[in-house]
Amino acid sequence: MNVLSPDHGAARLVVWIRHDPGDPLAVRLDFAPAEGPDEGGAATWVFARSLLEDGVVRTVGEGDVRVRPGDAGETHIELASLYGSCVVRFRTDTLCSFLSLTQTRPYDVSLRIRTELDRTLNAILGRRD
Template identity: 65%
Template sequence: MQPIEHVVTAEVSTPDHTGGRLVVWIRHRPDDPLAVRLDFAPTGGPEQSAATWVFARSLLSEGITAPAGDGDVRVRPGDAYETHIELRPAHGHCLIRFRTAALRSFLARTESWPPQVSARVRTELDRTLNDILRRA
């Protein structure tokens, strides 16, 4: 299975900057099926990425319809057409406004995993759950 990549333009704002537009590569890789990557690249492409954030795919999926997340990444619905992703690094934070339709389109493409990826997800979840239960 090939990685899934969706290129969008988003609006970004920070407390000390009113905002601007930037290109974001939203990626889903078969070797990390529970995660999504946001690669922010002001000009040239993902190879020249200014920043990369990796977080749970489920956080993005849940945040489209209701506020989700309480750590470094928070996702919530905006107006009727937007979804807001707030990133909170060690210093400062920024708000990125995405078109909800673009995020839904990306998520729909990630749901059609071939059987080998679905099996890997089940195996990984089983391993993680067993690790947690052993420590309890």
């Protein structure tokens, strides 16, 4: 990916999209300089996996992450921060394959949410599990 910044000129970055089954509702975009992460650090954006699912067919998101269909079979992920913004372009068919491979059954997600919620509430109320 090439990134153009008004303050820093052009830079070439490598972007990895990742999904952790331990955090089934999120995806990560990891950015590193093309020269390697030791040449200036890396940055990570974490956002809802559902943005990708919906963003391949319509514009979704607000604030710092927006996803929308692009031209020529692409899906665009727009990222914004106080320091600037960029657009990451993925081939839609590749993104759909990624989403298919990382599909989590709704029961597994709701069970994990209930378990974490129960644990958190018990901690707040001072009860033991």
